[in-house]
Amino acid sequence: MADCGSNIQENDKVPGRVDDILYQPCIKEIMCQPCLSKDTKTVAGTFCSTCNEFQCIDCSGVHNVLDIFISHKLLNANVAHAIRCDQHQKVLDYFCEDEKKLCCSTCAIVDHSKCHSVVEVEKVAGKMTSPSSSLKEILQEAKENAEDIERHIITSKDQLAQNVQEIQAKIRETREEFMRIFDKLEASIVERAKSLQKETLCYLEKKQSQNEKHLANVKAYLETIHSIYQNGIPTQTFIAEQKIKNEVHVLCRNFNEECQNLQMVTIFLDLDEQLNLPPQSFTDYIPGQLTLKYNERKNVNAENKVMTLTVDSSIDLKKEWDDFKQPFYSGIDFLPDGRLVAVDYNNKKLIVYNEKFVKLGSCQLSYYPLSVVAVSEDEVAITSGSEYIIDFIRISKANKIRRNRKCIVTTKYDSICLKDNSQFVVGTIDYQIPVEIISSAGEPYVSNINFPIKAYCADTSACTYIKSSDKVVLTDIYKHTTYIYDTKTNTRVVVRDGQINEPCGVAISPSDTILVCSNGTDCIVELSQTGQVLSSYQLDMEYPYRVCVSHDKSFIVVANACRGNMKIQKFKISL
Structure with missing residues (x-):
């Protein structure tokens, strides 16, 4: 009898199915600079372009109290971070049309000196008629896919529990045929079925945990994009879109692949036609086979490589x-x-x-x-x-x-x-x-x-x-x-x-x-x-x-x- 539960963790990939390691973008946690100077770590919520500092809620509160700060311009911290160069921490003032990359003044001199067209972001952004909503639509689709994965995992967990109950019922239906040996036989099969369920739940919970992280990242991107469209000027909108566009596309592509290869995990019992019990203890023998099966969900948009x-x-x-x-x-x-x-x-x-x-x-x-x-x-x-x-x-x-x-x-x-x-x-x-x-x-x-x-x-x-x-x-x-x-x-x-x-x-x-x-x-x-x-x-x-x-x-x-x-x-x- 093939006991399929013992090796799930050792090799939990199913051939023909896309690997469950999705792209994992990183939404950087920005620290409040005044608090850091006091050896305190506090997450920044705003950026003052006049003070040139990332500040937490408490530190930025002074802008609403003292008149001297009334002219200071405050931005959402994520928006401000999105328009700055990761390498030199300068504002991304330039756009290389040859390489389609944003760059700060240092990048423009060091990395793009041989390029033919490095222009100010203001000139490029000025040509934009209206902010693009494509990223928001893509992220919304990714969010829906992530939620679909979440619902599918929950359904699969419920299905596993239901399958174990069905196996138990199937054994009880055959109780009279097996007579006195069936009670112990039932316990043996159910124990193995629950072992399969436990091991498979670990696998599903791992996928669920990963999906929750990915969903959180998608929501963070959505908040950033929403904030840019609501509060940002055209240059900030253009810069932010250019910075996260590639990451968003990779994220969405991987979510789409994951959705197309979702599988429902089931456990069922396939009894042998002839029950020839061996001389060893019957609790070591199951007259059938517990099978862990991954049923691929058919998706009309999936591209199966068929002949x-x-x-x-x-x-x-x-x-x-x-x-x-x-x-x-x-x-x-x-x-x-x-x-x-x-x-x-x-x-x-x-x-x-x-x-x-x-x-x-x-x-x-x-x-x-x-x-x-x-x-x-x-x-x-x-x-x-x-x-x-x-x-x-x-x-x-x-x-x-x-x-x-x-x-x-x-x-x-x-x-x-x-x-x-x-x-x-x-x-x-x-x-x-x-x-x-x-x-x-x-x-x-x-x-x-x-x-x-x-x-x-x-x-x-x-x-x-x-x-x-x-x-x-x-x-x-x-x-x-x-x-x-x-x-x-x-x-x-x-x-x-x-x-x-x-x-x-x-x-x-x-x-x-x-x-x-x-x-x-x-x-x-x-x-x-x-x-x-x-x-x-x-x-x-x-x-x-x-x-x-x-x-x-x-x-x-x-x-x-x-x-x-x-x-x-x-x-x-x-x-």
């Missing part, structure tokens, strides 16, 4: 003179040079095609082949449904085919894909573990993924591997389900969607999304690594069965499993 497919070529598979039956391609894959290799289960054959589906060569096999994967420039590995072997066959550039070696294995394998140069990820047949990682010599490795105990017959499941994120994908044709296992955190995402019916073959797209053959809907469904359905491609064939992607990421090929109308189609990929 478009265009038919490149297609052929119908007909029975040839040396065939016993109509061809059925149970496995397909590309060689690195673009040639396509297919294995025909019905006729025990391996066939090689060029890019236009012109047959280049074939050879007879002594067993029923199930799946094929390109291992190198000129070698493929084939699994068998009738023998305990993995067959390695060489295909030369001249399309001469010869057997290289046979690897004897202890389990029959269906689907096969490369994990790295020395390991395969394989789907098992009639074995209690549905997926294994094996060496090129056929030796199984101990995986850190706790797959559920379930045996699949041939043609009822397929698997593949995502190298960039170290994830294993598994389909279940009868449960209409696709599982995405994260080997780093030992968690899984369960994908059930109306667009996926009888999922068969799977492959990884050029953008590392998941392509699933939906046998029951005659389409290819594209999934994100977090389980979101990104798109669906209706095919001009019935019962798509296998899919593969070319090494240059330009094409995919789909083979079907339709009696009487067998075909393979090649599609051009566009992103």
